[in-house]
Amino acid sequence: MIEHTINIERMEEAINIFGSFDENIKLIEQELGVTVLNRDSQLKVTGEAEAVMYGVKAIEGLLTLSAKGESINEQNVRYIINLVRAGNEDKIGILAKDVLCVTAKGKPIKPKTLGQKRYVEAIKKNTITLGIGPAGTGKTYLAVAAAVAAFRDKQVNRIILTRPAVEAGERLGFLPGDLQSKVDPYLRPLYDALFDMLGPENYQKYVERGNIEVAPLAYMRGRTLDDSFIILDEAQNTSREQMKMFLTRLGFGSKIVITGDITQIDLPTDKVSGLKEAMRVLKGVQDIEICKLNEGDVVRHVIVQRIIKAYEEDENRRNARRDK
Numbered sequence: 001m002i003e004h005t006i007n008i009e010r011m012e013e014a015i016n017i018f019g020s021f022d023e024n025i026k027l028i029e030q031e032l033g034v035t036v037l038n039r040d041s042q043l044k045v046t047g048e049a050e051a052v053m054y055g056v057k058a059i060e061g062l063l064t065l066s067a068k069g070e071s072i073n074e075q076n077v078r079y080i081i082n083l084v085r086a087g088n089e090d091k092i093g094i095l096a097k098d099v100l101c102v103t104a105k106g107k108p109i110k111p112k113t114l115g116q117k118r119y120v121e122a123i124k125k126n127t128i129t130l131g132i133g134p135a136g137t138g139k140t141y142l143a144v145a146a147a148v149a150a151f152r153d154k155q156v157n158r159i160i161l162t163r164p165a166v167e168a169g170e171r172l173g174f175l176p177g178d179l180q181s182k183v184d185p186y187l188r189p190l191y192d193a194l195f196d197m198l199g200p201e202n203y204q205k206y207v208e209r210g211n212i213e214v215a216p217l218a219y220m221r222g223r224t225l226d227d228s229f230i231i232l233d234e235a236q237n238t239s240r241e242q243m244k245m246f247l248t249r250l251g252f253g254s255k256i257v258i259t260g261d262i263t264q265i266d267l268p269t270d271k272v273s274g275l276k277e278a279m280r281v282l283k284g285v286q287d288i289e290i291c292k293l294n295e296g297d298v299v300r301h302v303i304v305q306r307i308i309k310a311y312e313e314d315e316n317r318r319n320a321r322r323d324k
Helices: 011-018 020-032 049-067 074-085 089-096 114-125 139-152 169-174 179-198 200-209 240-247 274-281 302-323
Strands: 002-007 035-039 042-047 128-132 158-163 212-216 228-232 255-260 288-292
Touching: 002 049, 011 020, 011 049, 020 035, 020 049, 020 074, 042 049, 049 074, 049 089, 074 089, 089 114, 114 128, 114 139, 114 288, 128 139, 128 274, 139 158, 139 179, 139 228, 139 255, 158 179, 179 200, 179 212, 200 212, 240 274, 255 274
Parallel strands: 128 255, 128 288, 158 212, 158 228, 228 255
Antiparallel strands: 002 042, 035 042
């Protein structure tokens, strides 16, 4: 057993990293098997040598984020513990940089993981970016934030958000209302992200002016989209033909972000996913980047990470049995 002392310069930062009822420190103690005591302006970390080393690095990383104005929660703590275990604690400082966009309520939107940071940088750098990853990794939300930022900076004149209404299929006719009200449920996540960024009033104003368009993928056929930031969401449910049609809508001064989760394909089993095909065909093409996120980039409840990991492990076991 060893003990290491961390000196705290500002107690506000210590209060921030401890969390409500010391929940963040309790999580560090539980995950790493250490004891953390607060004595005046010092934190004393006690335990086995390796565990103490990880605990000290994790606490110092949280202090770094706190000093940059980040609020510390369970997701931050778990992610930093994983970074420390992987020997990547030197990268913690970059997580608090680069505000991508500010919401209508003044909340700054930033990448919360290294994978998300690479994804945002890829969007800024390339004309076409494919964001591939499981639920909860912020693929759509960050893409919409990047679109709003580009629109506010007058880099583009329009934001166009689209997704295939594959889940409806033949059932679409049984839903009440006109075509728009029938497809609206499939576009709801895109509306929600835009409302968050712009506020309902600004959103409605830009829709009426034609600056924002949210529509099913079928509405894209036959168009050339200039000076636009175009997001195709749920792209794993496009066919090969739909994906090619969408990609060839790109006009001058435009940027495309395609998001999807290749583990949640709702197409008939005999149809190839346009997203999987695009990942293969477009690999290595100049000004196109394929950015893959994983369960470590999930920023929802920790159990979402565990569910994703459990399904991945089950899929690997089934594949191994098939290969025998």
